[in-house]
Structures are given as structure tokens and as C-alpha cells.
Amino acid sequence: MNDDKVKHLEFIQNIITRMNTNSFQIKEWTVTIVAxxxxxxxxxxxxxxxxxxxxxxxxxxxxxxxxxxxxxKFRGLYNDVAEVSEKPKQIKPFEMRPDLYTDGKYSYCDSFCSATIRNLYLSIIVLLGLLFLYVKYLS
Structure with a gap:
């Protein structure tokens, strides 16, 4: 693997890490605000x-x-640049094209309904709703 490809993969990995960090901070803010x-x-x-x-x-x-x-999307891009996908897309050196990944597991709806985030947010909403109903009608 040449140096340009390694550097390209590092750039993509940094973006993936940043997105993951943002996601974690959003979860922290949610719990903090609700608390x-x-x-x-x-x-x-x-x-x-x-x-x-x-x-x-x-x-x-x-x-x-x-x-x-x-x-x-950036994980898909990473896999294509690293050429580990089954059918990798042709990505030019240092090209960042997350817009090429739109269907299937890359859709927003699939991310919204993902178990990793659905379980957290839905459980908070259900618990708040149950607490409201309990206090409003049973106490």
C-alpha cells in the first residue's frame, strides 16, 4: 500500500473518530439535560x-x-479506499465522497432505527412517559 493511500485512510479514520466522539457527546448531553x-x-x-x-x-x-x-458512510468510504469491500467504488486519491453511500445500511432511516441508539432514546422517552403517568394519575 503506497503512502498516499495510507494518508488517505488516516484522514478518513480521523473523520470516523470525530463522528463517534460527537455521537457519544450527544448521548452525554441527553442524559445530563434529562437528569x-x-x-x-x-x-x-x-x-x-x-x-x-x-x-x-x-x-x-x-x-x-x-x-x-x-x-x-465514511466507514464505507474507508473500506472502498482500503479495497476490502466486495464491490469497491472507484475513489480517487484523497477524495472524500460520503454522498456515494446512500442506500441500505447507509440510509438515514437505518441509522435512526439502529439498535445502538434506538434503545437508549426510546427507553428514556418511555421512562419519562411512565413517570409522568405515575405522578399524574397514581400519586
Missing amino acids: ALLAIYASNKNIYFVLIGIFPTVVFWFLDAYYLNQER
Whole structure:
């Protein structure tokens, strides 16, 4: 493998790492904001702070899906540049073309419904909803 190809792969790997870091930070922010809203609810007993927590959770879910989608596209690009794909696309040296990866596992919908993020965000939304219903109707 020539030096240009190795450098190209390093560039792509740095982008993948950055997308992964962004995704992790979004998850951190989600948990932090929801915890803060629950702390506010605990201090003033306004049940609607629990419901407000659903909005940032959904927004961060969409944003996290975007970063996961970008990460997958760059992984596809990496595999094609490294020539480890079954049918690699022709990529010019130092070309960054995530737009070539749009269907199948590279679709936004597939990223949005991915188990790695769906389970986290859906469980937060369900728990907030159950807490709201419990406090509103059973206490």
C-alpha cells in the first residue's frame, strides 16, 4: 500500500473518530439535560418538567442518528479506499465522497432505527412517559 493511500485512510479514520466522539457527546448531553429536568421536577413538583425532557431527547435522537449515518458512510468510504469491500467504488486519491453511500445500511432511516441508539432514546422517552403517568394519575 503506497503512502498516499495510507494518508488517505488516516484522514478518513480521523473523520470516523470525530463522528463517534460527537455521537457519544450527544448521548452525554441527553442524559445530563434529562437528569437536570428531573432534578428541577424534584425541587418544585411541576410534573411538566418531566414531559419537557422528551423534547430534547427526540431532538438529540435525530442528531445522533445523523452522526451515526455520517460515520457509516465514511466507514464505507474507508473500506472502498482500503479495497476490502466486495464491490469497491472507484475513489480517487484523497477524495472524500460520503454522498456515494446512500442506500441500505447507509440510509438515514437505518441509522435512526439502529439498535445502538434506538434503545437508549426510546427507553428514556418511555421512562419519562411512565413517570409522568405515575405522578399524574397514581400519586
